[in-house]
Amino acid sequence: MDKIRFRFAPSPTGFLHIGSLRTVLFNYLAAKKMGGKLILRIEDTDQKRKVAGAVDSLIKILDWLDITFDEGPHIGGDFGPYIQSERKEIYNKYIKKLIEKGEVYYCFCTPERLEEMRKEQAAKKMPPRYDRKCRDLSLEEIEERIKKGEKFVIRQKMPLEGEVIVKDELRGEIKFKASELEDHVLIKSDGMPTYQFANVVDDHLMQISHVVRGEEWIPSLPKNVLLYKAFDWESPKFYHMPLTLNKEGGKLSKRHNDVAVEDYKKQGYLPEALINFSVLLGWHPKDDREIFSREELVKEFKLEDIGTSPAIFDIEKLNYLNGYYIRHKDLDELTRLCLPYLEKAGFIKRDNKEKIINQFNSKEISFDFIKKVVRIEQERMKKLSEISQLSEFFFNDNFDYEAGLLVWKKMERGDVAPRLQKVYELLDKIPEENWTNDSIEDALVSYIQATEGRVGEYLWPMRVALSGRKASPPPFDIAEILGKKETLKRIERAIKKIS
RNA sequence: GCCGCCAUCGUCUAGUGGUUAGGACAUCAGGUUUUCAUCCUGAAAACCGGGGUUCGAUUCCCCGUGGCGGUGCCA
Numbered sequence: 001m002d003k004i005r006f007r008f009a010p011s012p013t014g015f016l017h018i019g020s021l022r023t024v025l026f027n028y029l030a031a032k033k034m035g036g037k038l039i040l041r042i043e044d045t046d047q048k049r050k051v052a053g054a055v056d057s058l059i060k061i062l063d064w065l066d067i068t069f070d071e072g073p074h075i076g077g078d079f080g081p082y083i084q085s086e087r088k089e090i091y092n093k094y095i096k097k098l099i100e101k102g103e104v105y106y107c108f109c110t111p112e113r114l115e116e117m118r119k120e121q122a123a124k125k126m127p128p129r130y131d132r133k134c135r136d137l138s139l140e141e142i143e144e145r146i147k148k149g150e151k152f153v154i155r156q157k158m159p160l161e162g163e164v165i166v167k168d169e170l171r172g173e174i175k176f177k178a179s180e181l182e183d184h185v186l187i188k189s190d191g192m193p194t195y196q197f198a199n200v201v202d203d204h205l206m207q208i209s210h211v212v213r214g215e216e217w218i219p220s221l222p223k224n225v226l227l228y229k230a231f232d233w234e235s236p237k238f239y240h241m242p243l244t245l246n247k248e249g250g251k252l253s254k255r256h257n258d259v260a261v262e263d264y265k266k267q268g269y270l271p272e273a274l275i276n277f278s279v280l281l282g283w284h285p286k287d288d289r290e291i292f293s294r295e296e297l298v299k300e301f302k303l304e305d306i307g308t309s310p311a312i313f314d315i316e317k318l319n320y321l322n323g324y325y326i327r328h329k330d331l332d333e334l335t336r337l338c339l340p341y342l343e344k345a346g347f348i349k350r351d352n353k354e355k356i357i358n359q360f361n362s363k364e365i366s367f368d369f370i371k372k373v374v375r376i377e378q379e380r381m382k383k384l385s386e387i388s389q390l391s392e393f394f395f396n397d398n399f400d401y402e403a404g405l406l407v408w409k410k411m412e413r414g415d416v417a418p419r420l421q422k423v424y425e426l427l428d429k430i431p432e433e434n435w436t437n438d439s440i441e442d443a444l445v446s447y448i449q450a451t452e453g454r455v456g457e458y459l460w461p462m463r464v465a466l467s468g469r470k471a472s473p474p475p476f477d478i479a480e481i482l483g484k485k486e487t488l489k490r491i492e493r494a495i496k497k498i499s
Numbered sequence: 500g501c502c503g504c505c506a507u508c509g510u511c512u513a514g515u516g517g518u519u520a521g522g523a524c525a526u527c528a529g530g531u532u533u534u535c536a537u538c539c540u541g542a543a544a545a546c547c548g549g550g551g552u553u554c555g556a557u558u559c560c561c562c563g564u565g566g567c568g569g570u571g572c573c574a
Contacts, residue, residue, distance in 0.1 A: 185571085462533090
C-alpha cells in the first residue's frame with residue numbers, strides 16, 4: 001500500500017453538515033498536499049434512512065465549495081461502485097471468507113430478545129452487551145434454522161480476553177479491554193452490511209491509506225482494527241479529528257443551530273470564508289497568519305498539525321472572515337452574487353434578457369447602478385443577505401423618518417432648514433455631466449470652509465435627507481448614485497419636513 | 500453505570516522544564532476633519548484542582564473534577 005489515497009465517506013442525509021465540511025476539507029487538503037487522491041464514497045447501508053436526491057445535493061454543495069474528487073459516484077473510477085448499496089455482492093463475497101475462517105457467526109436472536117436482554121443488564125447495572133448466545137451453535141442447527149427461514153444476522157467474534165491496542169496518529173496508542181468489546185453485527189438481517197463492515201471492506205478494496213474522520217469513531221477503532229486482522233489486511237493510518245461543538249458546548253444539532261452548509265450559503269456566506277473558518281477549527285500554521293487562500297492552505301496544511309481538543313463553533317469569527325472576504329471580492333462578481341438577494345427582497349426583478357427592473361417604480365436600472373450601490377456597501381456587509389437591508393433607500397424613495405433625525409447632535413433644530421437650503425443651492429449649480437462624488441464634495445466642502453462652518457451641520461442633515469437613516473454611507477457617495485434630480489428631490493422633501 | 504477522548508484569555512488557538520505566556524475574533528477606549536462601516540493605535544482578558552518528578556513546572560507523570568463522545572440489525 002504505497003499510494004496515498006484519502007476518502008470522504010458521508011451517509012446521504014440530504015445536506016452537508018457543517019462539521020462534515022471540516023472532515024472533507026482536511027481530507028482534501030491532505031490529499032492535495034501529499035499528492036494523493038481523494039475518493040468520495042456514499043455510505044447508504046441504512047435503507048431506512050435514505051433521502052431522495054441526497055447524493056446530488058451533496059455533490060452540488062461540494063462543488064460550490066470547490067472541493068473536488070478524483071473518484072466517486074459522479075465521476076467514476078477504477079474502484080467503483082462508489083455507493084455502498086450497489087456493492088452488496090462484494091460484501092457477500094467477503095463475509096463468506098470470514099465465515100470460512102471462523103471469524104464470524106450466524107446469530108438468530110430476535111430484536112425483542114436483545115431488547116429484553118439489555119433491559120435485564122441495565123437493571124443489574126451491567127454494561128449492555130450481546131451475551132454471545134449464538135456464538136457456538138452447531139453447523140447442523142444453523143443450517144436447519146436457515147432452512148426454516150429464520151432471520152439472522154452475522155456477528156464478529158471478538159477476543160474473549162486480553163486487550164486491543166490501536167493507534168490514532170494524532171493521539172498515539174489507545175488501549176481497549178477485549179471484555180469491553182461486543183460481538184457486533186456485520187451483516188444485518190436484510191442482508192445489508194453495517195457501517196463497521198462495509199467501511200473496512202471498502203477502505204481496503206479502495207486502497208485507502210489514510211482515514212481522516214471524526215472523533216466519534218474512536219470507540220469503534222478496535223472493532224475496525226480487529227476486522228482488518230481477521231481478513232489479514234493491513235490497516236490504514238487513522239486520524240480522528242476533534243468534534244465541533246455549539247456555543248453552549250453541546251452537539252451541533254439541527255434543532256438549535258444551522259448545521260447545513262446549504263443554510264450558510266443561503267444566508268450569504270462565501271465558500272472562501274466557510275473554508276477559512278473551518279480549517280482554523282483544530283488546525284493552524286506555524287506562524288500567526290489566519291487568512292489563507294486555497295493555494296496557501298494546500299501548501300501549508302499538515303495532518304500532524306491537527307489538534308485534539310474539541311472546538312466551539314463561533315459564528316462571530318465566521319462573520320468577521322466572511323466580511324473580510326466580501327471586502328476583498330471582485331466588484332463585478334460581488335454584484336452578481338448580491339442580485340439574488342435584492343431580488344428576493346423584492347427590490348428588483350430580472351427578466352431572462354438580463355434586464356433589471358426596479359420593483360418600486362417599475363423603471364429599468366442598469367447593472368452598473370447596482371454595482372455602484374454594492375461598491376459603497378461592500379465594507380458594511382458581513383453576509384450577502386445584508387445587502388437588501390443596507391441598500392433599500394437606493395431603490396425606494398418612499399421611505400419615512402422622524403424629522404428630528406435631520407438634526408445633527410451639535411446643532412439647533414432651527415438651523416437645519418437653512419443649511420439644507422444652502423446644500424440644495426450648491427448642488428443645483430453642479431451641471432449634470434459633472435455630477436460626481438468628488439465634485440459634490442468639492443462644492444460643499446469649499447463653501448463650508450470659506451464660511452468657517454461646521455461640516456456636520458451640512459453633511460448630517462444631507463445624509464439623512466438622502467438615506468432616512470442614522471447610519472449610512474457618506475452623503476457624496478449616495479448623491480452620486482442617486483443622481484442630481486433624485487438628490488435634489490430628497491433634499492427638498494427634507495426641508496419641508498423640518499420647516 | 501461502564502469504556503474512551505479532551506482540558507491555555509468569553510471563543511479559535513500559539514508556546515516552553517526557567518517567556519513580560521504570543522496572535523486572531525468578540526469586548527472596551529482613542530484616532531482617521533457628519534453617522535455607520537472600513538482602517539490604525541491602545542486596554543482589559545487565560546495556563547481546571549490536588550499530589551508527585553525536578554533546583555524549578557502551564558509544560559512530564561498520577562489522581563480528581565469538568566466537558567464531550569461511545570455504549571444500536573444508525574452512520
